[in-house]
Amino acid sequence: MLISAINTIEIDAAPGRVGEVCQKLPQIIRTLLSTTRCVGYAVTDNRMTNNSWIVSGYWKSESQMREHFEHPELAGFMEMLTSGMAKRINFNSFVVGLDE
Known part of the structure; x- marks a missing residue:
């Protein structure tokens, strides 16, 4: 199966809120995996920044x-920002191939 597009979301936890971010992220990802047509989702530590x-x-x-x-679940990322759980969220998308 070929991948034609990738989206990324970078999340930096606010000081003292790392545990909350670590609880919220898997919930959002599980919902997105079960309710969208994505091939897969991955969460990795950002080695360039602590708590990211x-x-x-x-x-x-x-x-x-x-x-x-x-998808309404994407609002969960913005809620992390507006609640003060995250100090920065950066969204990106990349097209690496043509639509079938």
């Missing part, structure tokens, strides 16, 4: 990835 993670989503097509951007 990179969430990556992999898609068969750009259109599936863009459809995913409308």
Whole structure:
């Protein structure tokens, strides 16, 4: 199965809130895995910054990835920011192939 699009979300926990971020991230990822057409999701430590993670989503097509951007569970990332749980969140997307 070829990957045509990737989205990433970089999350930096606010001081003293690392535990909350570590609890919230798996909940969001489980929901997205079970309710979207993603090929897979991965969460890795950002080795460049302490208390920071990179969430990556992999898609068969750009259109599936863009459809995913409308998913209500993505608001969970913004809630981490507005609640003060995260001090920075950065969203990116990359198209690495053409839609089928």
